[in-house]
Amino acid sequence: MIRARGLTKTFSRRKETVEAVKGIDVDVAEGELVAFLGPNGAGKSTTLRMLTSLLEPTAGEATVAGYDVVTHPAQVRARLGFIGQGNGGGFSYKVVDELHNQGRFYGLTPQVYKERAADLMAALELGSLEKRSVQSLSGGQRRRLDVALGLMNHPPLLFLDEPTTGLDPHSRANLWGHITAMRERYGMTVVLTTHYLDEADSMAERVVVIDHGEIIADAAPHALKRRYADDTLTLVVATDDGAAVRAALPDGLGDVDLTAHDAGLQVRVGTAQGADTLPAVIEALRVAGIPTTSASARQASLDDVFLNLTGRSLREEAAA
Numbered sequence: 001m002i003r004a005r006g007l008t009k010t011f012s013r014r015k016e017t018v019e020a021v022k023g024i025d026v027d028v029a030e031g032e033l034v035a036f037l038g039p040n041g042a043g044k045s046t047t048l049r050m051l052t053s054l055l056e057p058t059a060g061e062a063t064v065a066g067y068d069v070v071t072h073p074a075q076v077r078a079r080l081g082f083i084g085q086g087n088g089g090g091f092s093y094k095v096v097d098e099l100h101n102q103g104r105f106y107g108l109t110p111q112v113y114k115e116r117a118a119d120l121m122a123a124l125e126l127g128s129l130e131k132r133s134v135q136s137l138s139g140g141q142r143r144r145l146d147v148a149l150g151l152m153n154h155p156p157l158l159f160l161d162e163p164t165t166g167l168d169p170h171s172r173a174n175l176w177g178h179i180t181a182m183r184e185r186y187g188m189t190v191v192l193t194t195h196y197l198d199e200a201d202s203m204a205e206r207v208v209v210i211d212h213g214e215i216i217a218d219a220a221p222h223a224l225k226r227r228y229a230d231d232t233l234t235l236v237v238a239t240d241d242g243a244a245v246r247a248a249l250p251d252g253l254g255d256v257d258l259t260a261h262d263a264g265l266q267v268r269v270g271t272a273q274g275a276d277t278l279p280a281v282i283e284a285l286r287v288a289g290i291p292t293t294s295a296s297a298r299q300a301s302l303d304d305v306f307l308n309l310t311g312r313s314l315r316e317e318a319a320a
């Protein structure tokens with residue numbers, strides 16, 4: 001559905017040059033749900049704008065839905081829905097008029113656009129709001145309208161630029177429910193950008209991590225975590241004998257860090273074997289005569305992945 005090679009965008013403003021996207025290669029197959037994850041300014045929006053033919057690449061090439069984005073922008077645009085940051089709704093228009101206008105824009109007949117608008121308003125829980133003006137909608141309702149607008153031409157490919165930014169957790173979950181349902185209903189390929197780690201982790205089948213205009217990792221969330229980050233086991237054991245603890249732990253468990261604790265020692269292990277090895281670790285210590293007084297396991301997160309790849313925490317950057 002998407003094939004990009006060496007896609008590059010350099011912005012030049014006065015004497016300043018910004019290499020926003022530095023030659024990325026990416027393929028997206030039909031039906032995939034892919035999230036571009038990265039901090040502010042990483043180049044996510046610029047990539048999306050090139051793939052949607054809104055911005056001409058400085059170098060490289062991209063084919064989207066079978067058409068070159070530079071030589072056939074109209075064909076590309078006819079096959080995709082794009083929901084950008086902020087929203088394009090005319091503020092004083094009614095919800096239903098916005099959708100009808102969008103249908104006209106795509107050259108649909110009145111019968112078709114009215115049917116689609118009614119269908120999408122029902123599916124996205126906008127039916128009771130159809131006569132409301134866009135400016136009177138809440139943030140979550142407005143984003144649902146944006147999704148409806150993006151789907152009026154029944155695109156095989158939907159791009160969403162930070163669809164949930166600024167929404168509260170309930171509205172985010174609600175919007176995701178709708179995006180997932182729309183995807184199942186229309187069998188769309190979905191490409192989105194986000195800087196919410198938990199969202200990329202739980203919703204995307206594939207995460208493309210982008211930093212400083214380059215793709216630094218590209219895989220399913222669980223595969224990224226397995227490859228680039230360890231789960232952490234933390235135990236407190238009732239002994240001061242660090243050598244005995246190390247000897248008792250299963251071979252190849254991972255890096256062990258011991259610190260003094262009121263009750264004995266605190267044992268921290270970064271393990272590639274997974275958080276679910278904790279019971280076996282406690283049992284191995286028990287067999288060696290070392291009682292465990294407390295234990296916890298923490299699964300690696302996509303933030304650990306980002307931290308290990310870049311030395312920076314995406315969570316802290318997003319909060320900054």
Ligand SMILES: Nc1ncnc2c1ncn2[C@@H]1O[C@H](COP(=O)(O)OP(=O)(O)OP(=O)(O)O)[C@@H](O)[C@H]1O
Binds near residue numbers: 012013018020040045
């Ligand atoms: N029109 C422009 N002119 C000059 N620089 C630009 C322009 N558009 C983007 N940039 C710069 O390109 C870089 C990448 O920006 P981009 O918007 O693609 O990042 P992003 O990953 O989408 O970030 P965000 O999460 O904040 O939207 C940034 O340094 C940005 O300032």
